Amino acid sequence: MGLDKGPFVEGVSVSVDDPYGGTDSINLNNGTVDVLILEVCVKDPEKTQVSIDSMAQIAVENGATGPTTFEVLYEVLANGVTLGSINDLMDYEAVVANSGQHNNFPNFPLLDENPIAGINTYILRCTEVQGPSVFVGSRSLTATVFTV
Template sequence: MIQLDALNTPTVILSVDVYVKQPQRTQVSLDSMAQIAVDGNNTGATTFEETYEILRNDVVIATINDLMDYEGANFGRHTNFPNFPLVDDNPSARINKYELRVTRVAPDTGVIFIFVASRSLKATVFTA
């Protein structure tokens, strides 16, 4: 598991390298998922927010902001983040490094720790 400690500190949770020889005829399909685990200290409603980004060679190519509400986070409630699919139509002719990055965004009342548990980043290359 990876703990998301500080607010607004991006954390790379997965990466994959993809070699592209002919970029004008290549698409890279990326599928990703991250499971979030929450450890809280209250029994009331809890809200927390993360930003998920996919990067190609250190440049953000897609972003999702996810705001989650829970009742009683002190039970270590888990949620699966939905699949984050993306097709990259503009890869470079080189080894492209794709990364899935998560950032804990909002100050969250009653949340002690947020962990990234199970995670997946898959790249499939299509050429014409």
């Protein structure tokens, strides 16, 4: 038997019980954080495409009731170059009185049509642009490599 030339999948994920500062959650602290990194080996870039799927739980907590605004830049990079981004700007009203907590789950599929030969590094990056306390809870980054 030879090697299967079909698609293969690489992925990394983190599951978080308490996104508001619990174990494995990430406090963005008004800054930029690479929340996941995935490396994928490509042998023949001229005949290869890489489909990237990503998700991050954005957890916002202001500790009060009333309207709150937050903004998070959500990016997926391939070898240091941005493949795609979402500017997640939202006004919300706390659902639970006096908690001021809100969850949002930005995600989107992307296609890297120009991978390089060798190791390709994909990064899920989040930047807190504005808001109260913004955390990244559960998150995943998956690459499906197709031969075309």
